[in-house]
Amino acid sequence: MTTPFAQHNHSQAPSPQHVDPSKKRPKVLIVGGGLGGLSLGMLLQQTDIPYEIFERASKPKALGSAIALSAATDALFKQCNIYDEFTSLGKKVLALQVIANEQRRVDYKMDFSNQEKVLGATGHAIARPALHDLLFRQIPKDKIHMSKKVLSTDDQGDKGITVAFSDGTSVTGDILIGADGAYSAVRQNLFKRLKAQNKLPAADDVPLPYRTVCLVGQTRPLDPTVFPHLLKDDCQFINTLGESQPLAWITLTTPQGTVCWSIVRFIEVSHTSVDDKNKDASVDQEWGPEAAEAMCNEVRHLPVMSGNESRPWSLGDLIDHTPKDLISKVKLEEIVFKTWFGGRTVLMGDACHKLSPAGGVGCQNAMHDAIVLANWINALPSSPTSKDIEKAFQSYQDERLPFIATAAKSTQFYSTMASGGVAAKIIRFCAKHMPEWAKRRMLVVLAGNRPQCSFLPLVEDKGSIPPAFQPSLLATKPKMTVSYDAASV
Template sequence: MEINPAVTFKHDRSVMHAKRPKVLIVGAGLGGLALGMIFEKSDTPYEIFERAQEVKPLGSAVSLTGASAPLFKQLGIYDEFHALSRALAVVQVVTAPELEPAFMVKGSENPVKRYGAETRLIPRPTLYDLLMRQVPKERIHLGKKVLSTHQGGNGVLIRCADGSEYEGDILVGSDGAYSAVRQNLYAQLKKENKLPASDELPLPFLNVCLVGQTRPLTHEEFPDLAKAECQFKNILAKDKPYAWLTFTTEQSTVCFAIFQYLTAETSKDNDAFKNSEWGNEAALAMCEEVRDFPIVSGGEKQLTLGDLFDWTPKELISKVMLEEKIFKTWSDCRTVLMGDACHKLNPSGGEGGNNALHDAVVLANYIHALPDHPVAEEIDAAFQAYRTERIPWVEASFATSQAFRNMVDSNMKAKITRYLMKNIPGWVSGMVERRVLSNRPQVYFLPRDETPCEMAPAPQPSLNLKRPDSEKQQQSIKDNAGEEGTSRPI
């Protein structure tokens, strides 16, 4: 396949054998796996490429609201997800070192009745295992670190560090905050003077975070595990630039996340270019800094973060940066970004997982609705429609995540935010919740989730898509001026 043919050609679908565009997905994270799961239910050919040699059970926990339940129901995995997770109805905020209750952030009393499903918390490794099992192993290629990408009028090409090359029709960058796909795309757009100045700036980050999950514990070791609902404790330090979270899981483990709020000086010690992939030594060093911080276990014995660290395999504790940015450029030609690659949210608001899933739904809809043998212009138009549909929801989630991040900091803005959250009228919090949970996107080409609920979902443009009839499309598009295949230099 020529990525950049020297001459243009007449793109006549009437003489072509029906062929669906092949999708190359870079990154086997939450978004990439969700996209693969959706394509597995269709006739869209796809391959997933993951830089890691193996998928390690790293991370803490993911909270998914009822807004993501329709997708899991459409894919037939909601019951298993429900069995592996715990309902999350209340976030309890306390202050340290006294561990005095400050206030609670509550959802609606009956979310299933209102929205069709409740918010549930699941350990990140458990969620990834569930999603990985939905994608055939032969579709996921591990140890494929992408070095370069190329695109043109006829297709896309990726080159990996092991010397292998792969060709396709569409390239999806789902490879995280430091996406190789985005870096290659932006480098090309910069050469063409098409990259907005803000997209050239490095990813800003104000926090670093230590995450992990203990081994299964007994109720005697951690009494809160005996409670059916997830016990989510958000602990704020009065005199330290830290906040830490603990969550109980259905697996009788305790997940944790410790946030350090950086100053101009401490940011130098956590430089993004030096530490985008911290090793285990950096994680363990941070463990020593915070191991005496107290936690709430539900029992009389006073536990600390050190107890959680001692109950956790050391190789499963990791340190990560918490970047925050929405990029303006999400796509060009045959390449498109999703998830953290185009919008990185602070995890304090718990919106990252939901947005990755919603990206997958909407992007899959627009790709599935493409005609056979789509030209670059048709693909690019679909990607623009995908961004147009998603960007208002992403911006709203970004604002929410920043509000929660501000709440747990130690500055005056944080104190004001906490005061507002503590005293916010019920009708205001209800309005915010309804707006967020009204966005319940579904895959248009799978049987609809018809779970009855009081609140109808917000309009979803991609739910009304339909793939052109192959015979009719050949006749109606054949003479369209847009069918002149144009190639672009790479």
């Protein structure tokens, strides 16, 4: 099968640009080769900090649909000199079209056309595999290791930390970063150690809860004459809300001529991973290929807007044009842990804050984690002690947690809007009749945090609303002048 994206190679991986020979730098071990871990690796590649990435999968294969990134991530791509390629792989998101019925009629639009004026940049939607491929190519081949399943971690205090893998190998470094997703093996080992020391909060000693399941996929390139929405320059980002059932489905168009799609089912009663294990059916049966196919059959009849009035499309048409190995069914956990670090171990992305995709900010926040964490790691003194490292981790969590709390609230808002019921109807009505000042404020809340990497040349932020205050930028690059949104300080 051919793919519309570039093949995985590392020819574009940059050489370190910021070298300080007077410093003895900490060796960083990153577990997880997803979007967050790769973003962090891409930033550390610009420094003289030694790092390696360890990924459980045997080969890079990013499943999923599309990711809508706001203007809040533009600086990352610009600072790493991949912005032009990033924008070529995606389409601008100028509006979200909401279909509050199943009759293929747009009920209202959430207009984002003013985001460039307000935020200084425009958001883009990009297929998840394309974004993963782009970031993967920024990492030198010798710095990423596949088929590395973590078995245990051993924090030896000022002697470092060792990670043991299932293939019998191990590696020792100074800092361990868990970027390995919702069921993070790094987090499980960290929490086990903290629990034995009576340092783990009871709120963190819980199975992961979820109230939604999702089916995702991406079609092969389609003929735009039969799916005319592909002809439009901007991404046709359409969210259809089920009328009589707790379902919502999203379609997004890409420059590669594909359609990314996802269907979310809302569960009335919250479940956990423990519930799954206690069922007669195994977890693999519930979440494997057969389960994905069963859900595909259940949602085939749901209508899709394609721009083709003579031959309306349904989800079944998109499913039929999607390779089966690119369709997956997943559960969408929602939790923000209180504990993000301990000793030489720190967590980022889904490993410490798993947000519902309803708000569309999970990937964005993982990338922001990478920027802030890279800033604090780069600012560590020469030959940092465990105490130095924990202090940096505390600064990282203190900086990121308020934004994560805001993001969690926004995802709950969108999740409620799509799930049905009286509350959903009220929220939909308010969203439809939202005044312009409220829309602008919402835009600032969702994308006002526009962090930058302190050890790379800063990008001019041309937004009429200055970016939110960024402690790591000020603390790790004190001699510069930065304009902040006074309301966020």
